[in-house]
Amino acid sequence: MVFIKLTVRIIWILVFCHGILIEAYSNSDPNSGKTLVVSGKVSSVEGESVPYANIMILGTVKGTYTNPDGTFQIYDLAEGDYTIKVSAIGYKSFSKSVKITNGQISELDLAFEETGVEMPQFTVIADKDRIFSKVPGSVTYIDKNELRNLSPISGNEAIRRSPGVHVVDEEGIGMRVNIGIRGLDPDRSRSVMMMEDGVPIALAPYGEPEMYYTPAIDRMSGVEILKGSGQILYGPQTIGGVVNYITANPPQKEEGLVKIQGGDGGFFAGMVSYGNTFGNTGISVNLLKKRADQVGYVGFDITDFNTKLLFDINSKSSLGVKLGVYNEMSDATYIGLSQTMYDAGGQDFVRMAPDDILDVKRYSLSFSHKYQFSPKVRLNTIAYGYTTTRNWNRQDFSRNTTSNTPPSNWTGVTWGDVNVPNGAIFMRNSTGNRDRQFEVAGVEPRLEIDHNLFSKNNELIIGTRYLYEKAYEQRVNGTKVGVSSGNLVEDEVRTGQAFSAYAQNKLNISERFLLSAGVRLENFDYDRQINRRSFPGIGIRDTLLVANNSITEVIPGVGFNYKPTQLFSLFGGAHRGFAPPRVKDAISNLGEPYELEAEKSWNYELGFRTDIKNWIFLEFTGFMMNFSNQIISISESSGGQGTGLVNGGATTHRGVEGAIVMELSKLFGLQRNKIVYDFNTAIIDAEFSEDRFLGDVNISGNRTPYSPGFFFNSAITFESQSGFGARLLGNYVASQFTDEINSVLPIPNGETGQIDSYFLLDAMVNYNVSKWNSTFNLTVKNLTDERYMVSRRPQGIRLGLPRMVTAGFEFRF
Structure with missing residues (x-):
């Protein structure tokens, strides 16, 4: 209650300031x-x-x-x-x-002569006016122009442009997105509902919601980020928020694009796209090729093909078809620097395990259909299926102890300082192959009804979803480095079936006040079948252990949007946060269900958006998330041993986030140049909120791991009538703790200890030649060549990307 009262007071102070600004600038109109x-x-x-x-x-x-x-x-x-x-x-x-x-x-x-034909897909933000006056919650929409100005090499650069969103570049170039919203752990974006064109994209949305595949930002036309109560329409994760990548729809007339970008480390990105409409059929085709010899920690080769077809069947019905093929081969690894290596310097991006190979293949197909029964009744249906193969060949290693004895299968290669216990790494002549394949299929019909309950304008959304997922996991231990065959030591199958139902009604109490209320039902039945594993004291045995469990949760949510003037919108809401535990964590290796409850929280927010004199935009939101039990995964990617959970108990996340966008050229009356300054930030306090002891340490009041208390992203953008443009962008992240006891001093292996704050600058320049339909660009990432740490996991210190220069060319036809 104290937080809510404080937030209300701050908002009213800012509302008052907003009034003063309007008054001031009404007397000094730009x-x-x-x-x-x-x-x-x-x-x-x-x-x-x-x-x-x-x-x-x-x-x-x-x-x-x-x-x-x-x-x-x-x-x-x-x-x-x-x-x-x-x-x-x-x-x-x-x-x-x-x-x-x-x-x-x-x-x-x-x-407008007629309405444009749109793909019948689900979007998070239905009405993208400048103050989102019909959205009862905090939202961000990153449009195509912003993506073009960024010239991003990864989607992380775009997503961190949203206030309250912390993104970690795991291997320097951000090939796998790690998003933490409002203080949540960013590891593999597990607490975020990730979608592309309204379709889930995680490996297994319920049982293993992890982002080993990340859509390439190169082919996107926008990104939607929703953090308020409206996310109950998009479960199962309703805790952190929703991120929806948006791809371009087939255009009404012939359009094409050729884009090439090259840079340090052998980096290359080339994309060709074409779209047109022939009669009642629209088509959009996109082919992307990305590769690098070594950028940061990794070299990679990616081929990404996507196509969309839109059939305008008649005036009431349209059908969309989307096909995607993704193939990645990279030398990604989990092993990082020891603290001794980091302190010594000189080996920041050395390939400690050069034979590690990650192979990711993804095939997806979706159908979307829209039928309009009447102008007030519409049915949208999406059916989709995709399969993802994630095979990872990783070299084994061990750390030195006080005896400093290398393992029997040592390759002779050692990293770090052998004079410091746990400060050196012995590379072993063996391999662990972690082979996984995931199958997902779902169907979701959604009915939209405009009605007049209480003699007011209402919009009712009713929907259901059935989703089936299956995971095949094997571990094969190879007896030499780099081999993909060997001894099968683990073999299991995990299956889940989920049913969801939801309803949300938006009631326009008046032209100025919108009230939204809804509820979501989630039911998830899952089982784990273990066919082969190692038993303590026995060894590896074939077996048939099967266990199952079920989770059912009701997720309510309510929100409002009040617009006292056409240029000011006050919003707020409350909803239940929900996320099911991973199947492999909820059922033990001996086939025993732990009967873990789902991760639950109550989430609140209150904020405003305003557009002053069409040259300045402000957004401010106060929020709180109260977890009754925050489940912290200790998977290998999060620095653990790969099994089990850390029961975080009660935690509280509270803070404020905000953004300001000023079109300075309008303010100062510039005629031939456009200058825009923007700034987004978040102040977050995420802490354990009840007594819990780890040894003799009570962690109550400690910050949760990987939750920076303050960060911001800011840019000034210049555009001239002659075609020249430039941008200077800054990103600051405050210090973070990496464990529950908030250790400041690092341990020799580098896996725990404080991560210092860092500030980065990126610079971009571009030149648009209208008569050639072409744009040339030059980008420098990490302009000052800052050496900074982004993570101490999975297995050691990971550094951010050093200075990287890229140059590119785009031709439109």
Whole structure:
């Protein structure tokens, strides 16, 4: 209650400041003294105003959004002929010619002729107006323009542009996304519902929700991030938030793109895409090739092919088909630097296990169908299936002890300092092959109904989902380095069936106040069948151990959005956080169900968004997550031994997050240049909130592992009418603890100890040649060549990417 009261007070202070800002700038309007040359209104085919439509003057940096009533104004254009492009979510873009003569104001009435044909897919944020006035919760939408400005080499760079989201670059280049939202452990993004075009993408969304496959940001047109109560529509994970990657839909007319990026370490990324609509059929095809000899810790080779088909069957029905093929071969490894190696320096990115190979293959197919019974009743259905193979060949090693005796199968290679117990690594002439294959299939129909309960406008969403998943896991121990065959020591099959049902109703109590309430039911039945394993005191034996368990949970949620003015939105909500335990952790190696409860929390948030004078945008959110029992995995990827759980008990996550975006060029009346400054940040206190002893240490009040208390991401972006653009981006992450007792001093093997804070700068420049439909770019990541630690796991210290220079070219047709 103290936190909620404090948050309310802060919000009202900021609301008051918001009023002062409006008053101040109403008396110093950035448009004062400027000449109005074009004004007008944008409407739909039915004659309704279209707010927040994007108005661009092609060939210039001039542009604006329509006001809430659909009107717009453009100032200070020289005499001449111009082309105006108008676009908005859910409509086909169109262009209009306008002539500026003798300072006369051109009045334009612009109307979309028809609605654009969209893929019938699920999206997290239905209405992407500038203040998300119909979304009862905290959200971020990273659009295509932002992705182009970033020139990212991984999706991590884009996702950390959202306030409250901490992203860890595990192997330097961020091939596997590790997202922690509001203080949650980022390891493998286990506490986040990860999707692409509304379809789950984790290995097994319930039993093993881990991101060994991450969609390539190169082919995305946007990313949606939702952290509020609305995420109950997208389970099973409803704790941290929802991240939905969005791919481009088939365009209405022929479009194509060729993009090439190259850089240090033999890095290369090449992408070709083509799209068109032929009659009632749209097609989009994308082929991506990425490789590197060594960037950070890894070299890799990735081929990623995707295609979308859209069939506009009739005026009421459309069908979408999406096919994906992904193939990755990388020399990723779990082994990291010992503390002695880190302190000595000079071996930051040495390949300690050069024969380690990770092979990831993924094949996916989905169908999406939309049927409109009437303008007020719509049925969206998604059916999908995918299979992921994740085979990982990793060399064995052991650490030195006080006796300093190498293992019997030592290769003769040693890393670190043998004079420090546990400070050296003996590489062994044997291999552990961890072979896993996952199969997932699901179907989800969702009915949307506009109705008039209580004589008010309502939108009701009702849906169900059936999901089947199966995991095959084997461990094969090879007797030499790098071999993929050997002795089968573990063999098991894990199966799960999940049924979900949900309902959410949005009630427009008035034009200014939206109330949303919903509930989700999750039922997950799972079993673990162990066919071969090593038994204590007996050894490896074939067996048939089968155990099963079931979890059922009701997940309620409520939220609101209050818009006292057209430029200010106050939102808040509360919902139940839920995440099922991994099947291999919930059932022991002896086939005994632990009957673990699902991870549960109560999540609260209260915040606002505001758009002042169309040049400054503010967002601020206070939040709290109360866990009755936070389950902390000790899988190998999180630095553990690969089995079991750490029962974290009660924990509390509370904090504030915010963002500001200022279009300074509008403020200062710049005519030929566009300058935007943005800043997003989070202050988070995530701690164990009840007595719990580890040895003689009571960890109550300690911070949870891998939860930085403060971080921010900020950028200043410049764009000129001549085509030149530049950006300077900074990212700061405060210090973190890596264990529950909050050890500050590191141990010799480097796996625990404090991680120091770090600050990074990235620089980008680009030049757009309109007549060639081309853009050239140059990017420098980690401009100052900062040496910084991002993690002490899985098995030692991992450093962030050193300075990396890339150059690229993009051609559009």
